[in-house]
Amino acid sequence: MKANLLTVGALAAALVLTGVSLGRPATAASAANPTRIMLAGDSITSGIDGDYTWRYRLDQELDRQRTGDRVDFVGPLVRPRGSYWHYLGGRDWDSDHNATTGTELDDQLTQIGPQVETYQPDILVSYLGTNDFLDVPRSNPGRSQAELLPLYQARTERVLADWKSYLNAVRAARPTIKIVLGELVSPKIPQSIRDTYNARLQELAGTTWFALGSPVEIAQLAGNIWSSSRYLYDTVHPTPTGETYLAQRFAEAIRSVEDVLFPAPIEIERPNVAWDPALRPRISVSGQRIQVGYAYTARFSSIRSMRVRLGDARTGKVSLGPFRTIATASTWTSARLRPGTYRIRLQGKRVYMASTWSQVYTVRVTKAG
Numbered sequence: 001m002k003a004n005l006l007t008v009g010a011l012a013a014a015l016v017l018t019g020v021s022l023g024r025p026a027t028a029a030s031a032a033n034p035t036r037i038m039l040a041g042d043s044i045t046s047g048i049d050g051d052y053t054w055r056y057r058l059d060q061e062l063d064r065q066r067t068g069d070r071v072d073f074v075g076p077l078v079r080p081r082g083s084y085w086h087y088l089g090g091r092d093w094d095s096d097h098n099a100t101t102g103t104e105l106d107d108q109l110t111q112i113g114p115q116v117e118t119y120q121p122d123i124l125v126s127y128l129g130t131n132d133f134l135d136v137p138r139s140n141p142g143r144s145q146a147e148l149l150p151l152y153q154a155r156t157e158r159v160l161a162d163w164k165s166y167l168n169a170v171r172a173a174r175p176t177i178k179i180v181l182g183e184l185v186s187p188k189i190p191q192s193i194r195d196t197y198n199a200r201l202q203e204l205a206g207t208t209w210f211a212l213g214s215p216v217e218i219a220q221l222a223g224n225i226w227s228s229s230r231y232l233y234d235t236v237h238p239t240p241t242g243e244t245y246l247a248q249r250f251a252e253a254i255r256s257v258e259d260v261l262f263p264a265p266i267e268i269e270r271p272n273v274a275w276d277p278a279l280r281p282r283i284s285v286s287g288q289r290i291q292v293g294y295a296y297t298a299r300f301s302s303i304r305s306m307r308v309r310l311g312d313a314r315t316g317k318v319s320l321g322p323f324r325t326i327a328t329a330s331t332w333t334s335a336r337l338r339p340g341t342y343r344i345r346l347q348g349k350r351v352y353m354a355s356t357w358s359q360v361y362t363v364r365v366t367k368a369g
Contacts, residue, residue, distance in 0.1 A: 036071075039075065042100060057268050065261075075096045123177070127181070136152050145190065152190060239275060251266045290337065294332075305324055338365070
């Protein structure tokens with residue numbers, strides 16, 4: 001639900017630690033009969049601190065097409081995974097969702113019916129299944145790919161059966177609901193398994209088993225792009241560029257079941273979107289050494305490692321340190337420096353994804369004592 005944070009400041013402070021959805025006050029345009037969309041899934045959909053999320057990209061496209069006031073995202077959650085409720089897009093957008101980090105499809109079988117009954121979505125976008133397949137090697141350590149193959153095949157059958165149970169529960173709660181599912185993309189899952197599963201999922205959606213009044217559309221997500229760290233920063237979760245791709249394909253699938261929400265061409269996908277978390281270190285000078293502390297800033301945006309670039313304003317000499325893991329090094333201390341002016345910039349990294357550089361911080365080193 002759309003929210004204006006200026007009008008709910010006190011309530012937000014009370015609820016921020018609970019994960020309770022505040023929503024936004026309905027406008028005159030949206031109060032009549034908005035299309036209620038539930039975005040369900042796992043961490044790919046929820047995102048973590050320091051993400052925009054593909055949900056944000058979808059929300060922004062609806063606003064761009066001037067249909068945002070006719071849509072209400074619904075669900076029991078509002079935050080990404082993490083401790084800080086830090087979306088890079090801020091909080092002034094419709095962040096209600098139903099995506100739980102680490103969840104598998106079979107975890108949701110008893111929950112989705114009551115959730116649909118409570119929130120009454122007109123459209124359910126459910127992107128689940130990745131964790132079900134990632135569980136195969138996790139639960140069978142030490143086995144070769146050849147030994148894992150029949151286990152993956154058995155898991156394919158189980159997940160497809162779970163989808164039938166899941167969708168039956170959804171339809172029992174709301175018979176006219178429109179449903180969008182997504183293909184598997186993670187290269188951590190063998191391609192042959194992904195290809196088989198995605199084809200079977202498409203068949204499942206197209207069978208006459210599904211009620212005519214409650215269509216199921218499959219978002220066409222699969223492709224070779226996901227082998228690149230430009231799209232997945234850890235082979236599972238999307239980078240900002242990957243977020244735009246997911247949002248584009250889910251928007252296209254939503255348009256297939258509710259075309260009035262996207263009256264103009266959908267323009268979400270971008271070829272290269274930077275990851276630009278705010279990097280604001282604590283900088284101090286002692287004994288002609290500069291110390292940079294960045295633990296909080298890194299955690300705030302789920303940065304795993306950080307490096308520092310130090311420039312001498314007088315000589316122009318620049319040194320670039322290596323990425324250091326936050327878990328073992330949350331500060332950086334320079335060598336003893338000559339008196340003068342120095343310029344510092346930071347860059348963060350999350351697995352294979354490097355951030356943009358921070359602003360320049362100017363530091364003055366004087367003679368000791």
